[in-house]
Amino acid sequence: MTKTFPEKIYILGISSFYHDSAACILENGHIVAAAQEERFSRKKHDPRFPKNAIAYCLKAAGVEINNVDYVVYYDKPFMTFERLLLSYLTTAPKGLRSWLEAMPLWLGKKLHIPKVVKKELGYDGDVLFTEHHEAHAASAFYPSPFQEAAILTMDGVGEWATASFGFGTGKDICLLKELHFPDSIGLLYSAFTYFTGFRVNSGEYKLMGLAPYGTPLFKDLILSELVDLKEDGSIRLNLAYFDFLGGLRMTNRKFSKLFKGPPRKSESRITQREMDIAASIQAVTEEIILKMANHVYDETKLKSLCLAGGVALNCVANGRILREGPFEKIWIQPASGDAGGALGAALSVWHRYLGNEKHADGTDDRQRGSYLGPVFTNQEVKAFLDHNGYPYQNLTPANRARAVAEKIAEGKIVGYMAGRMEFGPRALGARSILGDPRKRDTQTVMNLKIKYRESFRPFAPSVLEEDVSDYFEIDRPSPYMLLVAKVNRDRRFAQPSQNELPMLERLKVKRSDIPAVTHLDYSARLQSVNKAHKADYHEVISAFKELTGYGVIVNTSFNVRGEPIVCTPEHAYQCFMRTDMDVLVIEDFMLLKEGQPEWKEDGDWRNELELD
Numbered sequence: 151m152t153k154t155f156p157e158k159i160y161i162l163g164i165s166s167f168y169h170d171s172a173a174c175i176l177e178n179g180h181i182v183a184a185a186q187e188e189r190f191s192r193k194k195h196d197p198r199f200p201k202n203a204i205a206y207c208l209k210a211a212g213v214e215i216n217n218v219d220y221v222v223y224y225d226k227p228f229m230t231f232e233r234l235l236l237s238y239l240t241t242a243p244k245g246l247r248s249w250l251e252a253m254p255l256w257l258g259k260k261l262h263i264p265k266v267v268k269k270e271l272g273y274d275g276d277v278l279f280t281e282h283h284e285a286h287a288a289s290a291f292y293p294s295p296f297q298e299a300a301i302l303t304m305d306g307v308g309e310w311a312t313a314s315f316g317f318g319t320g321k322d323i324c325l326l327k328e329l330h331f332p333d334s335i336g337l338l339y340s341a342f343t344y345f346t347g348f349r350v351n352s353g354e355y356k357l358m359g360l361a362p363y364g365t366p367l368f369k370d371l372i373l374s375e376l377v378d379l380k381e382d383g384s385i386r387l388n389l390a391y392f393d394f395l396g397g398l399r400m401t402n403r404k405f406s407k408l409f410k411g412p413p414r415k416s417e418s419r420i421t422q423r424e425m426d427i428a429a430s431i432q433a434v435t436e437e438i439i440l441k442m443a444n445h446v447y448d449e450t451k452l453k454s455l456c457l458a459g460g461v462a463l464n465c466v467a468n469g470r471i472l473r474e475g476p477f478e479k480i481w482i483q484p485a486s487g488d489a490g491g492a493l494g495a496a497l498s499v500w501h502r503y504l505g506n507e508k509h510a511d512g513t514d515d516r517q518r519g520s521y522l523g524p525v526f527t528n529q530e531v532k533a534f535l536d537h538n539g540y541p542y543q544n545l546t547p548a549n550r551a552r553a554v555a556e557k558i559a560e561g562k563i564v565g566y567m568a569g570r571m572e573f574g575p576r577a578l579g580a581r582s583i584l585g586d587p588r589k590r591d592t593q594t595v596m597n598l599k600i601k602y603r604e605s606f607r608p609f610a611p612s613v614l615e616e617d618v619s620d621y622f623e624i625d626r627p628s629p630y631m632l633l634v635a636k637v638n639r640d641r642r643f644a645q646p647s648q649n650e651l652p653m654l655e656r657l658k659v660k661r662s663d664i665p666a667v668t669h670l671d672y673s674a675r676l677q678s679v680n681k682a683h684k685a686d687y688h689e690v691i692s693a694f695k696e697l698t699g700y701g702v703i704v705n706t707s708f709n710v711r712g713e714p715i716v717c718t719p720e721h722a723y724q725c726f727m728r729t730d731m732d733v734l735v736i737e738d739f740m741l742l743k744e745g746q747p748e749w750k751e752d753g754d755w756r757n758e759l760e761l762d
């Protein structure tokens with residue numbers, strides 16, 4: 151259906167009620183704003199109706215809810231309900247408890263999305279729905295720089311689908327095939343996340359980070375007992391080992407028996423066993439994804455690939471698709487999890503439902519660096535600092551980058567907040583904590599004294615886009631920190647094997663001339679910084695290069711463990727004062743820790759955060 155409209159068309163996309171609720175608004179197909187609810191509500195992965203994110207999107211677009219032409223929800227709840235019902239009936243009465251636990255939310259909200267939207271927003275119009283994987287596919291293809299591309303989506307589950315592939319061309323997306331629940335690469339990875347003592351739907355990243363410490367000793371066992379992997383990349387899970395159909399846990403006793411012991415208790419010591427299990431499931435996952443990518447290429451014969459769905463955040467696997475797969479180019483949606491469903495659903499309405507063409511130039515994407523969230527002006531920041539009496543230095547355009555870079559080069563840990571907040575789970579220099587990559591102990595200091603998180607976790611480098619190949623084995627930009635590449639050989643130092651030194655000792659060994667961002671296997675999850683998309687950040691790294699010769703710095707998200715990334719100056723100041731961070735930069739203001747008034751809070755704030 152093609153329509154012509156005289157006025158601007160506003161489309162509001164919503165994802166909610168599973169994990170990571172979000173909202174996005176389009177104006178004539180242009181992405182005006184997108185944000186996750188957690189950044190406003192301060193509850194990590196907040197699954198509730200994203201009323202704060204919606205309010206922000208409307209404000210950014212300068213419209214009221216009843217000026218919005220289409221509201222679209224990223225999932226078809228009745229189809230998901232049908233899956234839950236059938237899953238329950240298959241295992242009944244075993245799954246009764248989880249069924250009863252899930253029911254109130256279903257009966258109260260999930261099955262009544264239009265009513266919820268009307269009640270929460272006062273919206274009078276109809277609500278449209280996309281299928282879950284259609285939303286992921288749209289979020290992958292439409293913002294991509296390609297006019298034509300293959301599409302692969304992979305996640306835990308959405309309605310029935312756990313993966314899908316097809317292709318996009320212009321305004322059209324055609325999905326050719328789906329893999330269905332319970333055969334899911336996302337649920338498989340989550341089962342191992344649970345088994346190794348991390349939190350499902352958020353600890354997957356840690357499992358991936360842990361993998362290089364281990365040896366994939368169990369890979370063959372997983373492929374013979376748990377997963378039947380076909381040549382086309384589709385899988386069949388052996389449900390005798392899993393409990394997610396009817397149970398409240400991901401794995402069962404038989405699974406524990408296979409791995410010769412129970413799941414690790416969360417927060418207990420991580421042993422070599424967990425590291426080997428992590429290496430094994432990571433290796434299996436990469437094999438599955440590579441087979442899927444090869445199959446998608448065989449079926450579509452297209453040169454470019456777009457990826458989305460929670461599994462597309464596995465940047466180690468993405469790096470392998472790029473290096474070993476058949477595609478010349480790949481583009482990955484930075485908000486690949488369900489938050490990105492809000493964006494995909496909205497774009498799907500613009501292109502598929504309203505029939506508007508897509509015009510891509512082959513190089514620039516439409517995500518605009520994913521800097522799609524709230525921004526605070528210098529006046530607003532100054533008013534906040536003055537009102538609270540927090541001492542600061544005023545930076546000018548002439549000295550700003552140099553002043554920040556000097557602090558980093560002195561070994562200081564700098565909280566950095568500038569410009570619009572990122573959409574998606576990664577901090578890309580708008581809400582980041584920065585450090586010196588040359589120092590061996592930056593990783594330990596940042597993990598233990600700033601983020602209060604597990605010491606094994608690696609940090610990512612932000613590198614000038616034009617210098618990316620000087621440091622890493624990669625020949626293209628990686629603007630969204632979704633690709634892993636090795637540090638160049640001439641920068642690496644030899645290191646002891648796992649038999650010679652235990653994990654925490656190996657962490658202390660210098661692995662390259664940028665040790666703070668070099669993982670145990672010499673890999674790095676890099677972000678290339680583009681001058682046009684993020685001028686302030688590019689200037690800081692350039693100034694650091696002038697001072698040190700290195701066009702690369704450490705970048706980690708601006709938050710502590712269990713807390714969503716900061717959004718406002720208030721959040722940033724609070725995080726700065728709660729941790730051992732040395733310097734805080736908000737827009738053109740620099741605050742030093744010494745000189746700040748004493749920070750007082752009732753009780754221990756760490757008890758309020760749910761550890762992820």
Ligand SMILES: [Fe+2]
Nearest residue numbers: 305308460488
């Ligand atoms: Fe999903």
